Amino acid sequence: MGKIVSFSNQKGGVGKTTTCVNMAAYIADAGKKVLLVDIDPQGNATTGMGISKSTLKKTVYEVLINDEKASEHIVHTEIPNLDLIPSNIDLAGAEVELVYHKSREKVLKNALAEVRDNYDYIFIDCPPSLGLLTINALAAADSVIIPIQSEYYALEGLSQLMNSITLVKQHLNPALDVDGVVLTMYDSRALISKQIADEIKKFFTRRLFEIVVPRNVRLVEASSYGKPIMLHDPKCTGARAYKALTQEYLAREEKKQ
Secondary structure, three states, X not given: OOEEEEEOOOOOOOOHHHHHHHHHHXXXXXXXXXXXXXXXXXXXXXXXXXXXXXXXXXXXXXXXXXXXXXXXXXXXXXXXXXXXXXXOHHHHHHHHHHOOOOOHHHHHHHHHOOOHHHXXXXXXXXXXXXXXXXXXXXXXXXXXXXXXXXXXHHHHOHHHHHHHHHHHHHHOOOOOEEEEEEXXXXXXXXXXXXXXXXXXXXXHHHHEOOOOOEOOHHHHHHHHOOOOHHHHOOOOHHXXXXXXXHHHHHHHHHHHO
């Protein structure tokens, strides 16, 4: 049975989608079967995998709102072992529509149950909010990975996110765990980056991944070209960081087994 991991942070611009897409790509490259589920109405993970949102006829919207099968909305990517359930702007109204849905917090969990056994990992890219779509992702997930930008404001929303995770554990998903925190956009020359890293270490102790992701223009370029960094520039510092991060993550997973 595949492990479901939500990538969540209610603050935008922290490298959440970049982390989700690139870890999914490197895990698939390691021979694991991965399903990437984009539940962000902005559809950045979808475009980041080279899928044109304007041409999509089937998306995660139909899965969540019309109770259609998840398996019927899966598209293959150019990376072997990596599939995608895409998203587009149609999902923008889903939060309101889900309010009237029976078991509204567990719609995604129920939908993914159909395909869960077909994958080693299912990664969910959440929207930058703590609304009903994110709650669905947390209710469906076994664990959460939290990307955090190395700046002061990133710490401000962290307690709010952790509170939401605690509430989901109490009321919807007692097994939900935090796999780890990823420091993104790290600038080793900036004192504030080091201070933020120290603060997060105090809060999360061993849950903070040792590998940090540096600021790297190639990562931004890769997104604009609709490619994971391993296909755009596999030798750049950003690619090396995400490959090492994925190796660290998989090593942690092996220790749990």
